[in-house]
Amino acid sequence: DAGITQSPRYKITETGRQVTLMCHQTWSHSYMFWYRQDLGHGLRLIYYSAAADITDKGEVPDGYVVSRSKTENFPLTLESATRSQTSVYFCASSEFGGAGNSNQPQHFGDGTRLSIL
């Protein structure tokens, strides 16, 4: 089925460990996004990508690394996990509508709940 899938759904790890969260979409959307959702802060953008090999920082990028070697995949890596990175992480994608049709909705995955002990 077409859609956007995130893995794993749940992850528990320890401080200092490297963790990679996976995101895969089957629509061939140009744009992909990583958000984190925390009580009191809502959804905040971490990184986004406009196309393969093009990424840019969002509101809270520190401590995270992304890559996009293929259009359909957009992994998020925590290089050395900290307790403050305990959160629910959402991946999203949207089509690039071009200058005359840029009103494309974002579609979200079901999230990864990450706990760092």
Next chain:
Amino acid sequence: KQEVTQIPAALSVPEGENLVLNCSFTDSAIYNLQWFRQDPGKGLTSLLLIQSSQREQTSGRLNASLDKSSGRSTLYIAASQPGDSATYLCAVRLSAGGTSYGKLTFGQGTILTVHP
């Protein structure tokens, strides 16, 4: 910096009632506004997207309006049902172009409970 506020933070209503959720934003130079629904433990589902040139959008029992000049949007839910219980979020996208293309700024959501 764009800020998005949703009022109320939580709302509990009996089944069958019509209700309004509010969203306000500080920078009126938006490209579009999107309303989402989030069920517990799930991702966000897009409900309605209103372009900056539009005044409202309708889908079934849902109607979203946009007043860009005053920085406000409302989501109207008619004849509410227990299945409508969820968190509703609004998000604005700034005008197209530059490095901010496609990025959304979210409100913190309204938790809606519809009881039988």
